[in-house]
Structures are given as structure tokens and as C-alpha cells.
Amino acid sequence: MDVDGITQLQNCLDQLATQMFASIRYINTHHAASSIPEQQFPIHFPGQTPSNTNTNTDTNTNTNTSDDNDEIARPDTPTTFLSALHELARDLVTKEQQIEFLINNLPGRGRTVEEQERRMRDLDAELRTLETEVERAEKERRGMLERVEGVIMGVRRW
Numbered sequence: 001m002d003v004d005g006i007t008q009l010q011n012c013l014d015q016l017a018t019q020m021f022a023s024i025r026y027i028n029t030h031h032a033a034s035s036i037p038e039q040q041f042p043i044h045f046p047g048q049t050p051s052n053t054n055t056n057t058d059t060n061t062n063t064n065t066s067d068d069n070d071e072i073a074r075p076d077t078p079t080t081f082l083s084a085l086h087e088l089a090r091d092l093v094t095k096e097q098q099i100e101f102l103i104n105n106l107p108g109r110g111r112t113v114e115e116q117e118r119r120m121r122d123l124d125a126e127l128r129t130l131e132t133e134v135e136r137a138e139k140e141r142r143g144m145l146e147r148v149e150g151v152i153m154g155v156r157r158w
Contacts, residue, residue, distance in 0.1 A: 032075040
């Protein structure tokens with residue numbers, strides 16, 4: 001199936017947005033957590049045991065804020081995390097280059113407005129000529145159909 005350039009571009013933009021969301025989600029769920037230096041109240045990260053317990057803790061102990069209630073994601077090792085980041089970045093750059101290629105190959109790129117308008121007028125004139133030919137061919141088809149019907153009706157009378 002042949003897809004036009006605008007549809008291909010839209011599909012690539014949708015894919016880029018999906019890749020960006022997936023990348024951000026991966027970074028958010030697989031990064032190694034750390035506290036802010038000199039923070040007054042220590043933060044307790046999922047999967048870690050608190051080193052300092054605060055007497056003013058919140059009664060809501062549900063630390064899982066995932067939309068789909070999956071198990072709490074554990075941070076990747078620094079090597080795995082950096083490797084995944086490089087792969088995600090490479091995928092985003094590749095998709096961006098594909099989008100740039102599609103944009104550069106859109107019809108009308110590199111032509112002036114006057115050239116595009118002239119091309120549209122030429123195509124419009126060609127379309128009108130073809131429509132006239134189609135109307136003539138349709139009249140001819142109707143005439144031939146009437147002749148064939150006349151011959152068939154003449155054969156039935158015999």
C-alpha cells in the first residue's frame with residue numbers, strides 16, 4: 001500500500017511522541033534514586049530501607065505512584081542504565097532523521113510560490129481536459145449500448 005508523504009510524516013511524528021514518552025518513563029522508573037544534600041527530611045525510596053526514621057512521617061505509606069500498579073521498578077545498574085540511555089537517544093535521533101528526510105522530500109520543497117501555483121494551474125487544466133475526454137467516452141459508451149440493445153431487440157423479434 002502506498003502512503004502519501006503527509007501521512008508518513010504524521011505516523012513518524014506519532015511514533016516519535018511515543019518513543020519520547022517511553023524514554024521518559026524508562027528514565028523515571030529505572031534511574032538510581034538519591035537524596036538532595038542537606039535535605040531536612042530524608043526521602044525513602046521504594047525498595048530501600050530508611051536509614052533515618054522521622055517521627056513526623058506521613059500516614060500514607062503507598063509509594064507506588066504507577067498508573068498501572070505494576071511492581072515497583074528497581075533501578076538498573078549504572079552501566080545498564082547508561083547503555084539503555086544511549087540506545088534510547090540513538091532511537092530518538094534516528095526517528096528525527098527519518099522525519100527530516102520526509103519533510104525534505106515533501107512535494108513543493110525547493111520551489112517558489114509562483115512555480116507551485118503555475119504547477120497547480122497546469123494540473124487543473126490537465127484535469128479539465130481529462131474530464132472532457134471522460135464525458136465524451138461516456139456518451140460514446142451510451143450510444144454503443146443503445147446500438148447493442150437495438151440489435152438484441154431485433155434478434156428477439158425474428
